[in-house]
Amino acid sequence: MASALVIFVGLIVALLIVATFMSLKIIPQNHAGIVERLGKYRTTLNSGPHLIVPFLDRVRYRVDQREQVVSFPPQGVITEDNLTVEIDTVIYFTVNDPVSATYEIVSYIDAIHQLTMTTVRNIIGGMTLEQTLTSRDQINRTLGAELDTATTRWGIKVNQVELKSIDPPPTIIDAMEKQMRADRDKRAAILTAEGERQAAILTAEGQKQSAILKAEGEKQSSILSAEGERQAAILRAQGEGRAIETVFQAIHNGNPDQKLLSYQYLQTLPKIASGENASTWIIPAELTRALGTLGGAVGDIPVDGGGSRREVDLDEQIVDENSTPDDTSSAVEEAIKAARQAESPVARPGDGDEESTPPPSA
Secondary structure (H helix, E strand, C coil): CHHHHHHHHHHHHHHHHHHHHHHEEEECCCEEEEEEECCEEEEEECCEEEECCCCCEEEEEEEECCCEEEECCCEEEECCCCCEEEEEEEEEEEECCHHHHHHCCCCHHHHHHHHHHHHHHHHHHCCCHHHHHHCHHHHHHHHHHHHHHHHHHHCEEEEEEEEEEEECCHHHHHHHHHHHHHHHHHHHHHHHHHHHHHHHHHHHHHHHHHHHHHHHHHHHHHHHHHHHHHHHHHHHHHHHHHHHHHHHHHHHHHCCCHHHHHHHHHHHHHHHHCCCCCCCCCCCCCHHHHHHHHHHHHHCCCCCCCCCCCCCCCCCCCCCCCCCHHHHHHHHHHHHHHHHHHHCCCCCCCCCCCCCCCCCCC
């Protein structure tokens, strides 16, 4: 009898211990416990320790309320221009209502996956490949808004959607690389042509400036050369005038006779014959009579032939015509007049500047 009582008490104590363990529930931080009584929802347990009725109540689900990240495998999507691209998506979501997430949907993860696939197909199907590749932000915003609206009834908040990758077919990638390479080559050719154009413009401008400066220099050089030639001609004319004046002044001062003039004439004949173009020289038979006539004519030349009797200083500096033009011109004219009178064999004093025709030889 006593042993039976001990066994009963032991069973009661063991049952109390088991009931105590079954009634005490500890819920972790940011988790929620869904309690059911006899298969029906009773309450939601927040984080911390809780007591429930053993054998009647039980924590059926433990829901994680932290933000969750789910990455779905790549899926093929056809664009508007009939090109298939592989899109990999990542979903960031939070369970706000554990009861709805437990009883409104069997598996909200699978539901979000399928919803993401269908929404991505709808969005990408209305865009071309180029728009798809350049509109990631727009696709993310549109996809996130669609998923958030659809998952609200499940007590789930979609915080963010990201497209991890958009992979076109290999042939399209190769074509895109060729297009980008062609665009780069085009831009490089344009930049090269622009550089050559600028270089040609600068070169032509430099050549133009060089030609202008060269022409200006040639102009100044021509002006200076012409001015120098003009000054040289003036000085030569003045020198010749003074030389003629000096020669005739010496002749008048020396008062030459007929023999001297005949001798000078004979001295001049060999010089005439020694010219480069004088291959044949003929002495006329009337040379003696011509010399006699020349001597008679020269004997009639007055001592004062009308030339200047001013002594010429050979060391005197020759000045420009612009300073003393009248004296030089008059001296040259007088020397030329005296030379003409001396060269004419029949000139007589008082005949002026006129020359008489020599008489015919006998």
